[in-house]
Amino acid sequence: MSQPMSQKKNQPEIIRNFIGGKWLPADGGKTFPSYNPATGEVVGHAPVSTVRDVEKAVEAAHAAFPAWRQTPAPKRGEILFKAAEILVTRKEELARLLTQEMGKVLAEARGDIQEAIDMAYYMAAEGRRSFGQTVPSELANKFMMTVRSPLGVAACITPWNFPVAIPSWKVFPALILGNTVVLKPASDTPVVAAKFVEILVEAGVPAGVLNFLTGPGGALGKTLCTHPKVALVSFTGSTDVGKGINAMCAPSLKRISMEMGGKNAILVMADADLDLAVDGIVWSAFGTSGQRCTAASRIIVERGIYPALTSKLLARTRKLRLGNGLDPKTEVGPVINRSQLQKIHEYVQIGQKEDRAKLLCGGQIEAKGPLAKGCFYQPTLFGDVRPEMRIAQEEIFGPVTALIPVRDFDEAIRVANGTRYGLSMSIFSKDVNKAFRAMRDLESGLVYVNAGTIGAEVQVPFGGMKETGNGHRDAGQSSLDTFSEWKSLFVDFSGRLQRAQID
Ligand code: NAP
Numbered sequence: 001m002s003q004p005m006s007q008k009k010n011q012p013e014i015i016r017n018f019i020g021g022k023w024l025p026a027d028g029g030k031t032f033p034s035y036n037p038a039t040g041e042v043v044g045h046a047p048v049s050t051v052r053d054v055e056k057a058v059e060a061a062h063a064a065f066p067a068w069r070q071t072p073a074p075k076r077g078e079i080l081f082k083a084a085e086i087l088v089t090r091k092e093e094l095a096r097l098l099t100q101e102m103g104k105v106l107a108e109a110r111g112d113i114q115e116a117i118d119m120a121y122y123m124a125a126e127g128r129r130s131f132g133q134t135v136p137s138e139l140a141n142k143f144m145m146t147v148r149s150p151l152g153v154a155a156c157i158t159p160w161n162f163p164v165a166i167p168s169w170k171v172f173p174a175l176i177l178g179n180t181v182v183l184k185p186a187s188d189t190p191v192v193a194a195k196f197v198e199i200l201v202e203a204g205v206p207a208g209v210l211n212f213l214t215g216p217g218g219a220l221g222k223t224l225c226t227h228p229k230v231a232l233v234s235f236t237g238s239t240d241v242g243k244g245i246n247a248m249c250a251p252s253l254k255r256i257s258m259e260m261g262g263k264n265a266i267l268v269m270a271d272a273d274l275d276l277a278v279d280g281i282v283w284s285a286f287g288t289s290g291q292r293c294t295a296a297s298r299i300i301v302e303r304g305i306y307p308a309l310t311s312k313l314l315a316r317t318r319k320l321r322l323g324n325g326l327d328p329k330t331e332v333g334p335v336i337n338r339s340q341l342q343k344i345h346e347y348v349q350i351g352q353k354e355d356r357a358k359l360l361c362g363g364q365i366e367a368k369g370p371l372a373k374g375c376f377y378q379p380t381l382f383g384d385v386r387p388e389m390r391i392a393q394e395e396i397f398g399p400v401t402a403l404i405p406v407r408d409f410d411e412a413i414r415v416a417n418g419t420r421y422g423l424s425m426s427i428f429s430k431d432v433n434k435a436f437r438a439m440r441d442l443e444s445g446l447v448y449v450n451a452g453t454i455g456a457e458v459q460v461p462f463g464g465m466k467e468t469g470n471g472h473r474d475a476g477q478s479s480l481d482t483f484s485e486w487k488s489l490f491v492d493f494s495g496r497l498q499r500a501q502i503d
Pocket of ligand 1: 157158159160161162184185186187188215216217218219220221222236237238239241242244245259260261262292293395397423462463464468
């Protein structure tokens with residue numbers, strides 16, 4: 001087999017596509033650079049794939065499907081188990097590369113890889129589970145059961161903010177259930193995604209079962225979403241791109257699973273432990289430089305404690321250290337690229353122009369010393385934000401959060417639910433009644449009590465309501481539903497024709 005990457009000493013890596021069991025350049029041979037957002041250095045070069053490459057990848061996946069679906073599921077599980085073990089041994093190397101390519105601080109990059117390890121073990125075990133049901137029949141001498149059946153070729157389109165974890169949420173459940181895969185990672189993080197594929201190949205995934213190609217989402221995405229041999233599209237990314245994917249898949253009735261944007265909120269009630277709430281807010285708003293789909297970009301606070309919470313939060317936010325994620329002293333890394341940096345700054349300017357919002361700290365591109373070469377934005381707090389303002393409604397995807405004062409619990413819930421998104425929300429309160437009402441009434445796929453908005457685990461469903469998702473979920477048992485069809489099987493051993501609902 002040809003090699004996945006080539007690299008001269010101290011030179012950026014040159015990665016390839018992986019199609020039908022071979023590492024290949026793009027049709028036409030063009031490549032694009034992937035940059036380190038902390039330094040501006042080139043991390044690697046990846047193929048600019050063409051429609052022809054997508055077609056080859058889909059054909060390879062389609063051809064590999066019959067044998068893979070008939071491979072015993074425990075055998076498929078052994079391959080995923082092996083992948084988990086390789087991920088464990090290569091965790092540090094992958095985490096460092098992830099920080100270099102995506103920017104998040106090293107501890108969080110290790111968490112990204114750990115999530116893939118957790119998902120690999122979890123889904124490997126499904127090789128010996130993937131339970132169906134046996135259900136009593138209304139007729140004598142008749143047996144009924146349900147089994148899961150794979151769909152065929154799954155196209156997985158993933159974002160850059162969790163460049164290893166999110167592919168793992170899609171590829172592992174797809175493979176364990178007997179689907180074959182074409183993975184298209186984000187163009188900002190192709191190199192670390194190629195390493196993830198390399199590990200699965202080393203673990204023994206047969207030729208054609210997992211295919212990988214890099215290049216422009218628009219052109220490649222269109223071919224994947226309209227290709228008659230693609231049975232399902234699993235997408236994580238922005239709501240705008242997701243809506244386009246939805247429209248492209250509709251004519252062929254492809255299954256689509258979509259996890260999209262968020263405008264997540266933390267509710268702080270007057271009886272909350274304020275120091276704990278501040279810990280949760282800082283972690284949720286500024287962890288991963290606010291570039292998590294679950295990042296808290298609205299902090300909804302009861303008026304009585306608004307001044308105290310604001311001053312504690314301000315003191316903490318001002319001390320956050322920006323820097324290269326490989327530096328152990330860094331608390332907030334860069335944002336992904338220059339266009340995202342500009343977008344964040346534009347939102348901050350919009351916020352300043354909007355009626356009554358106060359810029360409490362941050363609000364500038366950080367360009368001191370070595371940081372000038374990277375894409376750094378100061379952790380930014382807005383105070384006195386009103387719920388209808390754009391900075392309280394639209395996803396900024398950067399280290400910016402808005403404090404919104406409210407009268408009481410009921411208003412807090414109303415404000416929290418007043419956006420088009422519904423991914424993650426949390427409430428800080430010592431009142432068990434408020435906690436349970438929040439769990440019931442918040443329109444959100446994830447709800448945390450006395451914790452921030454981030455902290456998902458692979459064994460529970462992950463995803464959101466309203467314009468965050470379309471009802472499917474990644475992770476947990478529910479991701480098995482995304483990647484399989486239920487088949488109901490009936491066996492009549494009465495020896496005569498029995499008619500349900502009639503006899
Ligand atoms: P994005 O711009 O929507 O891109 C996501 C993926 O879609 C990339 O691989 C991209 O390729 C591809 N793509 C772009 N245009 C396409 C098209 N027309 N057709 C098909 N595919 C296309 O999102 P992003 O900037 O990478 O990620 C940030 C967004 O993801 C945020 O909105 C965040 O909230 C969301 N997110 C959601 C979750 C969740 O679980 N709800 C988790 C993580 C992130 P290129 O990179 O080549 O453009």
